[in-house]
Amino acid sequence: xxxxxxxxGIPPASVPSTVEVxxxxxxGWTAITALLAPVSLVAGYAYAASATPGFxxxxxxxxxxxxxxxxxxxxxxxxxxxxxxxxxxxxxxLRTADSAGRWLLGTGGVLLALLGLQPNHVPGKFxxxxxxxxxxxxxxxxxxxxxxxxxxxRVPWPLRRLxxxxxxxxxxxxxxxxxxxxxxxxxxxxxxxxxxxxxxxxWPLVVVAWLMVRGPGAAYRTGARPVAPETEGSxxxxxxxxxxx
Numbered sequence: 001x002x003x004x005x006x007x008x009g010i011p012p013a014s015v016p017s018t019v020e021v022x023x024x025x026x027x028g029w030t031a032i033t034a035l036l037a038p039v040s041l042v043a044g045y046a047y048a049a050s051a052t053p054g055f056x057x058x059x060x061x062x063x064x065x066x067x068x069x070x071x072x073x074x075x076x077x078x079x080x081x082x083x084x085x086x087x088x089x090x091x092x093x094l095r096t097a098d099s100a101g102r103w104l105l106g107t108g109g110v111l112l113a114l115l116g117l118q119p120n121h122v123p124g125k126f127x128x129x130x131x132x133x134x135x136x137x138x139x140x141x142x143x144x145x146x147x148x149x150x151x152x153x154r155v156p157w158p159l160r161r162l163x164x165x166x167x168x169x170x171x172x173x174x175x176x177x178x179x180x181x182x183x184x185x186x187x188x189x190x191x192x193x194x195x196x197x198x199x200x201x202x203w204p205l206v207v208v209a210w211l212m213v214r215g216p217g218a219a220y221r222t223g224a225r226p227v228a229p230e231t232e233g234s235x236x237x238x239x240x241x242x243x244x245x
Contacts, residue, residue, distance in 0.1 A: 020152055023096045023216040026208055030093030034208040037086040037109075038201040044079025045194070048072035061178075061193040063130065067120045077116030083201060084113025087141075090204045094148075096216045097159055097207070101148020105204065108140035135179065141200045142171035148207075150219035157214075158207040171199055 048065040049055050051072055055065070066076030087109030091102045115137055118130050146168035149161040157163060174196040181189050 019221045020154065020218045021221050022218050023150065023156075025216045026096055026211045027093035030090055030208050031212060033086045033089035033093065034205040037083045037090065038198065038205060040079045040082040040086065041197055041201050044075055044082075045197075048075045048079075051075075057190045057194070059187045059190050061189045062197065063120055063134075063193070066116055070119075073119060077119070080116040081113040084109045084111070084115070087112065087201075087204060090208065094204070094208060094211075096150075096156065096211050097148035098150060101144045101146075101164075104140050104144035104147055108137055108144065108200075111137040111140065135175070138171070138175050138196065138200065142168050142175055144168075145171070145203060152217075152219040154218040156211055156217045158210050159217075159219075167199075167203055171196070171203075174199060 045062055045065070049057055052065060052070070062076065064070065065072050066080070067073060070076075088106045089109075091106035091109060094102055094105070111133070115130075115133055118133055120130050145164040146161075147164070148159060149155075149164040150159045151161065174192065178189070178192045178196050181192055
């Protein structure tokens with residue numbers, strides 16, 4: 001006849017369980033940096049486009065406005081620097097997100113700020129350094145939503161795994177469409193690049209706004225996974241098996 005661990009006075013073996021912990025709140029000033037990134041991009045782009053005679057926003061990318069020979073080069077350089085540093089600030093204050101995603105967002109923001117310092121030489125001509133720098137920057141900014149996700153039933157909507165992966169996939173698709181459009185010299189380069197910039201700049205604002213309005217929620221502690229607790233019957237059966245051995 002088997003005896004349960006509790007009846008025999010032997011303490012039950014510890015079983016790992018799912019533990020939810022409250023997530024840290026977003027720092028208050030993060031709302032400013034999250035809003036500053038898209039506002040800076042839109043304002044700089046609108047001014048530079050209006051100040052460039054003959055500029056075609058549908059077919060000409062933002063890079064043409066920031067080319068070395070363009071009269072609006074420093075406007076675009078400044079707005080990219082402000083937007084990039086704003087993304088870096090958002091990454092620092094977005095404590096609710098996973099640290100891996102925050103590192104990607106912050107690094108991508110720094111590279112975006114530096115991107116204007118490596119412009120194309122003339123509008124319509126793309127240098128290898130500028131193209132590779134842009135690609136690497138936006139790869140990091142495309143990855144951060146998926147890598148910032150948390151696990152658990154009470155995780156805020158923008159930080160759920162499925163949502164983050166969906167946003168990352170969308171950003172990657174826009175990035176590839178923009179890159180292949182430049183290679184194939186399509187006549188819609190401008191609108192595709194504009195949408196890519198807007199998605200990259202607006203998603204951190206969506207995340208911060210949601211967390212500030214709805215709260216940070218809770219998530220599983222790192223490394224915790226749902227495990228069914230061991231029942232008294234199964235513990236006794238395990239003890240019988242051990243004795244038979």
